[in-house]
Amino acid sequence: MKIARKKEWFDDDSFWREFYPIMFSEERFAAAVENVDKIIRLTKLKGKAVLDLCCGPGRYAVPFAKHKFAVTGVDKTKYLLDKAKAKARKAKVKIEWIQQDMRDFVRPDSFDLVLNLFTSFGYFDDKKQDMIVLQNILASLHRGGIFLIDTIGKERLAKIFQPATFNVLPDGTKLIECREVFDNWTRMRNEWILIRRGRAKSYRFHHTIFSGQELRDRLEQVGFVGVKLYGNLSGDDYGPEAQRLIAVARKP
Ligand SMILES: C[S@@+](CC[C@H](N)C(=O)[O-])C[C@H]1O[C@@H](n2cnc3c(N)ncnc32)[C@H](O)[C@@H]1O
Numbered sequence: 001m002k003i004a005r006k007k008e009w010f011d012d013d014s015f016w017r018e019f020y021p022i023m024f025s026e027e028r029f030a031a032a033v034e035n036v037d038k039i040i041r042l043t044k045l046k047g048k049a050v051l052d053l054c055c056g057p058g059r060y061a062v063p064f065a066k067h068k069f070a071v072t073g074v075d076k077t078k079y080l081l082d083k084a085k086a087k088a089r090k091a092k093v094k095i096e097w098i099q100q101d102m103r104d105f106v107r108p109d110s111f112d113l114v115l116n117l118f119t120s121f122g123y124f125d126d127k128k129q130d131m132i133v134l135q136n137i138l139a140s141l142h143r144g145g146i147f148l149i150d151t152i153g154k155e156r157l158a159k160i161f162q163p164a165t166f167n168v169l170p171d172g173t174k175l176i177e178c179r180e181v182f183d184n185w186t187r188m189r190n191e192w193i194l195i196r197r198g199r200a201k202s203y204r205f206h207h208t209i210f211s212g213q214e215l216r217d218r219l220e221q222v223g224f225v226g227v228k229l230y231g232n233l234s235g236d237d238y239g240p241e242a243q244r245l246i247a248v249a250r251k252p
Contacts (some may be wrong), residue, residue, distance in 0.1 A: 005101075009205040010123050015080045016056075018194065018203065020083070022169065024057050032059035036067060038233040039115070043248055044144040047112025051140060053102055053133075054120030058095070067094035072096040074105045103129055106136040114141055116149045117204030122208030130208065134222040141251040147224065153231075153238065153245030154185070154211040172196075181209070212238050215247050224249035 009015065016023075029128045032248075039045070039060075045250045047072050052061040055073035057080045065071045065088065073095055075081050081097055094098050098105065102116075112120045124130055137147050164178045174195040189206040210218070219227050227249045231242025238245060 002095070008123070009203075010076070012203075013077055013225070015203050015205065016077045017079050018201070019192070019208060020057070020079075021171075022175065024059065024083075030060050032064045035233050036060065036063045038235075039088075039148060040067075042230065042233060042235050042246075043113055043148055045113050045146065047142065047145070049053070049111045049113070049142075051107075051111040051114045051137075053105065053114055053116045053137065054079045055084060056099075056118070057122075059086045060115060060117055061095050062087045062091050062093060065095050066091055072098065072107075073101065074098045074099045074100055080219070102133050103136070105140075107140050109140075109142055111141050112145050114145070114147045116147070119151045119207070121149060121151055122210065124208075127208060131218065131222060134218060134224075138222050138224060138251055143251060145251045147219070147247075147249045149215070149247050149249075150233070151210060151215070151245050153240075153242060154214070155240040156180075156242055157188070157209055158185075159240045182206075185209075210245065212245055212247075213216045215245060219249045223252070225252045226250040 008244055021120055048069045050064050050069045050071045052064070052071060052073045055061045055075045059071060061073040061084060064232050073084055076099060078099060078125065085097060116239070122130055122220040127250065148236060163180065165176045166175065169175055176193040178191040179188060186208055187206055188209050191202055191206070193200055193202045216227045230236060230246040230248070231238045232244055233246060236242070
């Protein structure tokens with residue numbers, strides 16, 4: 001049954017299409033290939049069944065499949081899933097692709113590892129819906145299965161926060177990024193303005209930001225155990241200097 005929901009920023013395919021070259025550059029695809037071994041090491045992964053939740057254009061799903069894992073990629077954006085399918089065809093790997101909202105995907109006791117990478121969590125205005133996602137992930141793991149989430153940490157954000165930045169992209173497009181933290185420093189509102197040939201187009205989006213402890217608390221609240229925090233996929237400590245907030249958690 002399809003659940004009727006109000007339209008939110010992430011439902012707009014044109015947002016993902018417009019920012020595809022910026023978010024998913026060749027360098028970012030190459031970094032993901034390098035990161036697969038790090039993820040396997042950090043999670044001490046044993047089994048073969050991997051769910052990439054919010055897989056986007058398959059940056060991780062495809063290299064995991066090349067490593068002979070049985071990969072399921074779930075994402076709600078058709079434009080990105082089409083990109084992912086093309087990458088998988090080119091790499092000659094088989095992957096199960098599912099177009100579905102992360103709040104709805106659940107497949108009990110099916111995966112050894114669930115991934116949620118590159119700030120793909122905390123998107124919902126109603127914060128209870130983020131918890132539904134975590135419950136679904138927990139349910140979808142085998143006993144002893146591992147969840148790895150990678151997001152931007154609030155400690156780091158507080159340290160480097162800039163209300164606006166300006167960049168010129170390789171094709172000459174100008175990008176202005178405006179940021180505002182709101183709701184008692186729990187959420188970040190962004191406006192990205194692209195200027196091409198003198199014409200400006202603006203996109204707004206917002207998401208929840210988590211400190212290490214806030215993320216750990218949410219994972220434990222739904223029943224994950226053994227939660228460990230890291231500052232990158234190499235397993236360095238988490239803190240205000242860390243590039244990323246990585247949490248690795250286990251289903252009991
Ligand atoms: C920042 S991208 C990260 C993509 C991928 N994990 C990566 O590392 O390249 C966020 C992804 O979340 C997906 N997404 C956003 N809202 C979603 C939702 N409600 N359900 C499922 N996927 C969603 C988008 O389509 C996009 O692919």
